[in-house]
Amino acid sequence: MLVQTKSSIIIVAIVAVLGLLVYFSYQPILSSINLGLDLRGGLRVVLQAQENEGEKVTEDTIQKALGILRERVDSLGVKETTLYPQGDDRVVIEIAGEDDPEAAVNILKNTAQLEFWDENGNVLLTGKNLKDAQARVRSDNQQGEVTLSFDSEGAKLFAEATTANVGKPLLIVIDEEVISAPTVRVPITDGNAVIEGQFTAKEANDLAVLLRSGALPVSLEVMEKRSIGPTLGSESLEKSIKAGIVGVIAVLFFMIGFYRLPGLIADISLILYAVLVLGTMSLLGSVLTLPGIAGFALSIGMAVDANVIIYERIKEELRLGKTLRAAIDAGFKRAFWTIFDANLTTLITAIVLMYFGTGPIKGFAVTLSIGIVASMLVALIFTRYLLLLSANLSDNKKLYGV
Structure with a gap:
């Protein structure tokens, strides 16, 4: 009992x-x-890697691109994003729950290849020597800007570039688009630079994330876009x-x-x-x-x-x-x-x-x-x-x- x-x-x-x-x-x-996307609604985009001249798209290339895209997703805080390869040369991005998923995809797929040109269009320095990129807002006009710092090799190259172009414009180019073209007043030897432009605080932050995560090894074109x-x-x-x-x-x-x-x-x-x-x-x-x-x-x-x-x-x-x-x-x-x-x-x-x-x-x-x-x-x-x-x-x- x-x-x-x-x-x-x-x-x-x-x-x-x-x-x-x-x-x-x-x-x-x-x-x-x-x-997920099928239950919450959102955007599914298939991006295809484009071969550059002399550079074949490989599985390693796609994996590197995925790694960079994931780092951008984490840094940008894009919600419920799924990334995975498809076939040999495609990447699928699925974004659920984001207010503006198309804008998020446009930011993510940017190659973000940073270059410094002289006035004749010669490349003096690239983003491969970039150590860090941070966004900040100027106190005088509340516009956003991005501060750059280079590694030792980049600092040396940047010092040589500014020394050779005193009194001339130094073009700051991202994905072959000129962002700004400040005139070099004195040689810059400390390995730091600033990208100024008509940036909002968000645009400056997005740009800093793209530069910090590194350039994509290939350019990506939208092959399919489906909205749910x-x-x-x-x-x-x-x-x-x-x-x-x-x-x-x-x-x-x-x-x-x-x-x-x-x-x-x-x-x-x-x-x-x-x-x-x-x-x-x-x-x-x-x-x-x-x-x-x-x-x-x-x-x-x-x-x-x-x-x-x-x-x-x-x-x-x-x-x-x-x-x-x-x-x-x-x-x-x-x-x-x-x-x-x-x-x-x-x-x-x-x-x-x-x-x-x-x-x-x-x-x-x-x-x-x-x-x-x-x-x-x-x-x-x-x-x-x-x-x-x-x-x-x-x-x-x-x-x-x-």
Whole structure:
């Protein structure tokens, strides 16, 4: 009697804590999960690398370009941006949730090749010797400007350039566009320079980011541009949520109807499973896409499948005449390797997709991987514990579908 009372109290406490966890974490988790382009709306742009004379576009070139673009994204603070290569010479940029995504793409794809010319158009110094670039606002006219500092080699070249052009204009050129052409009054030997122009504070900051991240190794041209409105994205999300709710409710009723008490425990476990998966995605900053929702739904099916395997093993043991606790222990032992092998093979596939896949495929693989790990932990630890507690309440085999 004491054991029954204690088990009942523990089960009620677990259910209550789980209920409170869902109640207090539901909104924070959903509000912090980043929605992808297909759910939130935004812009998808495919950029193609253009070969320069004598310079062939290679995989290494595209990887370098991606690295520079990612650094620009981080520095500019562009929201929910996904970058990945496509084929041998293309880069895909997906921006969700940005107020002006086209402007963001235009800034990101700029080559940002900095050069200093003399009045005859001869290149005296390039951005490869640039050490740092910072934006600031002038106090006299509130216009933005960019301060430059060069490495030792750049400082030497800049000193030579200014010494040779005293009293002459020194053209500051970015992507073959003259930004300013100040007249050199005295030689500058400290390796510092300032780019002045009709810049706003934001324009100066954007320019400093581009210069600081370095020039792209190739020029990028827009090959495809597709805009997804927020209305279409919200409709996709709404339909996905409705389909998910209907599917989950159907699974919950099936488990209770077919497996009875273990089915109810499986339903409780699924609630914990959903919180774990969505909470992990929120903590990792994962982007949820339509394929990601599909991965989540698939992992729910795998979580239920693990419970089905366990419960069928338990029923077999009960039919052999074992006691309830012995049947539960034996059922889990017999089901463990089946569940482990099935989940491991799926996890390996998901990891391969995560590593080699891009965009939506990667989102599907990430969600599926998180779901697989969570389903194994919940089924083999949480569900087992609840079953053993429930075995203390009643040994009626009919409650277990036998």
